[in-house]
Amino acid sequence: MPFVEALRCRECGHTYPVEALHVCDFCFGPLEVSYDYDAVSASISRQRIAAGPHTIWRYADLLPVDGTAPVDLGAGFTPLVRADRLAAELGLGELWIKNDTVNPTGSFKDRVVSVALTKARELGFKVAACASTGNLANSVAAHAARAGMQSVVFIPQDLEVAKIVTTAVYGGHLIAVRGNYDDVNRLCAELTSEHPSWAFVNVNVRTYYAEGSKTLAFEVAEQLGWRAPDHVVVPVASGSQLTKIHKGFGELAKVGLLDEEPHVRVSGAQAAGCSPVATAFAEGTEAIRPQKPSTIAKSLAIGNPADGWYALDVVRRTGGALAAVTDDEIIDAIRLLARTEGIFAETAGGVTIATLAKLAAEGVVRRDELVVAYVTGHGLKTVEAVGPHVGPTATIDPTLEAFADAVQLGDDARA
Numbered sequence: 001m002p003f004v005e006a007l008r009c010r011e012c013g014h015t016y017p018v019e020a021l022h023v024c025d026f027c028f029g030p031l032e033v034s035y036d037y038d039a040v041s042a043s044i045s046r047q048r049i050a051a052g053p054h055t056i057w058r059y060a061d062l063l064p065v066d067g068t069a070p071v072d073l074g075a076g077f078t079p080l081v082r083a084d085r086l087a088a089e090l091g092l093g094e095l096w097i098k099n100d101t102v103n104p105t106g107s108f109k110d111r112v113v114s115v116a117l118t119k120a121r122e123l124g125f126k127v128a129a130c131a132s133t134g135n136l137a138n139s140v141a142a143h144a145a146r147a148g149m150q151s152v153v154f155i156p157q158d159l160e161v162a163k164i165v166t167t168a169v170y171g172g173h174l175i176a177v178r179g180n181y182d183d184v185n186r187l188c189a190e191l192t193s194e195h196p197s198w199a200f201v202n203v204n205v206r207t208y209y210a211e212g213s214k215t216l217a218f219e220v221a222e223q224l225g226w227r228a229p230d231h232v233v234v235p236v237a238s239g240s241q242l243t244k245i246h247k248g249f250g251e252l253a254k255v256g257l258l259d260e261e262p263h264v265r266v267s268g269a270q271a272a273g274c275s276p277v278a279t280a281f282a283e284g285t286e287a288i289r290p291q292k293p294s295t296i297a298k299s300l301a302i303g304n305p306a307d308g309w310y311a312l313d314v315v316r317r318t319g320g321a322l323a324a325v326t327d328d329e330i331i332d333a334i335r336l337l338a339r340t341e342g343i344f345a346e347t348a349g350g351v352t353i354a355t356l357a358k359l360a361a362e363g364v365v366r367r368d369e370l371v372v373a374y375v376t377g378h379g380l381k382t383v384e385a386v387g388p389h390v391g392p393t394a395t396i397d398p399t400l401e402a403f404a405d406a407v408q409l410g411d412d413a414r415a
């Protein structure tokens, strides 16, 4: 960990040693990892990164761990896909999809968990724990298994079947709580003081966990030939990912990896059934009022988002926007992305694409911009959401006549 200087309070600037700390003793502000960027600049280079592993660990110089023995299932370095057919449907120009559905457990959470558990192991924790809306549960259970750590994972009891099965299979403790995510999170905050030897990845090691999301910016810039995009659209649950993508582009500039100063407009996507940050944006207020979530986008269903204010601030400062989309719009967007680009996203991905469509229609996301939309989870995790809306074109007897009667093909397919 040669380049980490300290943990610094985001509110009052007080600094702390690099330990399992997450809030400031003086003002209760959240802590953030700060680096010696001059030292990073002297060591990092495009060539050194290109020679690194095809995972998030190629950017180890800008991650808060020593990285020599990461807890690693291969997270990151996911495809950045040029999406011309989707762009044409939305009236956009140069559009790219960051396809984070193909991570080891099917969501971007593998990035943050790989960093969190690597750090937790360095700090001597034996147990990996978390409060999850589903994807974090998958990822913590899998990475803990990989690391030989015990896991204790807490979820709201009403999660999608796939997310329960793909967590339980790794053999740790999976606790379904009668309540929503905000209830689960409160319980975990209480458990953190009861069990100081447990690493709650999004509570007492959250400061380190959050840094993993910067790799979503690092990869995009590298994959664009060390350019930053003009505009990114990012899904918002706690708001952590959005703020760290912004931080990531800024860090690349600081350490001299970009040719031009980045001016990335950052826009945020929420579901109408849980849109505390988008609502504050629409109302032009500073205060984020907590909501009771009710949406098919369960992975984004955080009614009282820990980093909501910081996400709102990034969006406003960069000239982006936030929007909220209905469950029907989410399903249409999942199908649109699948039909145009061959990528099957979970409901959170539907939120991102539906928000992109809305902001494009409003002229907020523009045709002359290089746009990247972050699609952060795989469609097989939320089959329930689209299941009722798609199915076989026809069910037929096994004869040529039955097929000819049932299906009208276009000219191209007739021969």
Ligand SMILES: *Cc1c(COP(=O)(O)O)cnc(C)c1O
Pocket: 107, 108, 109, 135, 136, 235, 236, 237, 238, 239, 240, 241, 242, 299, 300, 346, 348, 349, 376, 377
């Ligand atoms: C957790 C999650 C997010 C957003 O995470 P935050 O950093 O809490 O805003 C986005 N997409 C998916 C699929 C997720 O699971």
Ligand SMILES: [Zn+2]
Pocket: 009, 010, 011, 012, 013, 014, 024, 025, 026, 027, 028, 029
């Ligand atoms: Zn402080």
